[in-house]
Amino acid sequence: MQRYIMCLVALAVVVLPLAAQTDLTYDPSPLVFNAVPGQFDSKFLNVTNTGGVGRDYSLLTNPPVLLGDLVSYYPFDNGRVDLLTNWSGAVSGTYLGHDRLNRPLQAMGFDGVNDNYNTWDSNLSNAFSVSFWARPLRNQPMIAQGYYNAAQTADYLLWPDWYASGSEEGLGLALGKNGLMVINHAAAYMPVLLSYSADLSGWNHYVIVFSGQTPSLYVNGVLVSTGLPSPRPTTYLSSLYGGAAYGFYKGFLDDLCVYNAALTEAQIQASYQFTDMARFQIQPRMGALAAGTSTAVAVRMVDTSLVAGVYGDALTLCQMGSAPVTTPVPVVINVGDTTVPLAPADLAISYDGLGNALLQWSPVASATHYKVYSGPDPYHPEYFSYLGHTTSTSFSHAADADPPSSRRFFVVVAYLE
Numbered sequence: 001m002q003r004y005i006m007c008l009v010a011l012a013v014v015v016l017p018l019a020a021q022t023d024l025t026y027d028p029s030p031l032v033f034n035a036v037p038g039q040f041d042s043k044f045l046n047v048t049n050t051g052g053v054g055r056d057y058s059l060l061t062n063p064p065v066l067l068g069d070l071v072s073y074y075p076f077d078n079g080r081v082d083l084l085t086n087w088s089g090a091v092s093g094t095y096l097g098h099d100r101l102n103r104p105l106q107a108m109g110f111d112g113v114n115d116n117y118n119t120w121d122s123n124l125s126n127a128f129s130v131s132f133w134a135r136p137l138r139n140q141p142m143i144a145q146g147y148y149n150a151a152q153t154a155d156y157l158l159w160p161d162w163y164a165s166g167s168e169e170g171l172g173l174a175l176g177k178n179g180l181m182v183i184n185h186a187a188a189y190m191p192v193l194l195s196y197s198a199d200l201s202g203w204n205h206y207v208i209v210f211s212g213q214t215p216s217l218y219v220n221g222v223l224v225s226t227g228l229p230s231p232r233p234t235t236y237l238s239s240l241y242g243g244a245a246y247g248f249y250k251g252f253l254d255d256l257c258v259y260n261a262a263l264t265e266a267q268i269q270a271s272y273q274f275t276d277m278a279r280f281q282i283q284p285r286m287g288a289l290a291a292g293t294s295t296a297v298a299v300r301m302v303d304t305s306l307v308a309g310v311y312g313d314a315l316t317l318c319q320m321g322s323a324p325v326t327t328p329v330p331v332v333i334n335v336g337d338t339t340v341p342l343a344p345a346d347l348a349i350s351y352d353g354l355g356n357a358l359l360q361w362s363p364v365a366s367a368t369h370y371k372v373y374s375g376p377d378p379y380h381p382e383y384f385s386y387l388g389h390t391t392s393t394s395f396s397h398a399a400d401a402d403p404p405s406s407r408r409f410f411v412v413v414a415y416l417e
């Protein structure tokens, strides 16, 4: 008996901290969409703050395989906030421009002169990854890989933090239309650990993985370069995007993600394939909830590529803050089968001059009966009246109160059972 009590106490110690992690709940679960191929469906997700203090929420569409390692996500859609921490950074200059799908105000622009943006500094070291889309607008001087001690002038998309100690360094990135470099920084120390020359004009997807003291570069999901190993035992990820003392980046940055791990091949592919808002559009996608309040978030399923079938998916509800908590929101998408038409392909009407109408139509395969309606306006089905039903493919409608000259529309609906 005593052993039982011991076990229960131990269990409580483990479970309670987990249960206290988030104050946010949602309904319904799952969120169910019903559509036919090529069409949208909209639903509301109710998000509730069950806690005693105000909470900020966001809804993410990022692939679940990446969420466990995701530290920050900056979609730069009409703003520059991190959807995980709600940190909006310290900005100098910058502007919002078109993203890779030519959507306006959906990517961060840097002028190459003095614009920069200091994101939340995650202080990650030694095993981390950064992914983003970028479109550089000018060439930069490319420097050969090597261990240098002099200052390096380049177009710093990510300015490398400076460290005084001989065992630490900050990791930086320099990007131009003609190549990308990984340049690190400390006192009298500025090695170019990776130098990749290629035509990088236009939008491309980048993943920089730092692991085993060595940077690797993936462009559009392909490993294109593995750099020199760093001689320093501790390498920190930096946080100032756009550049500083030794040069500034000119161009655009989008969908910036910071990960506290060396991403796997599968994760890199998922990152490259990910297009935010491609399947779900969410409005609003973030907000503040006072204690005990709810809000209805509109979610629109806009993936017109789905063929008939039932699909499982997931959104992610995030309680934003310095320690963000993410919760999966299961989604079911029912895409109906429209290979069987539910209306005849044609409908002929003949009048006898006295107001009596004869309707005739082609049979619908497998239909057991048809219902006939009429109304004054095809755009307002709520005003249609039910006239009757038949198992044949014709229907006689006797003259009624409407004069023979008045305009009316008929609708025939096929039923399969």
Ligand SMILES: [Ca+2]
Residues within 6 Å of the ligand: 075, 076, 077, 099, 106, 107, 254, 255
């Ligand atoms: Ca964007």
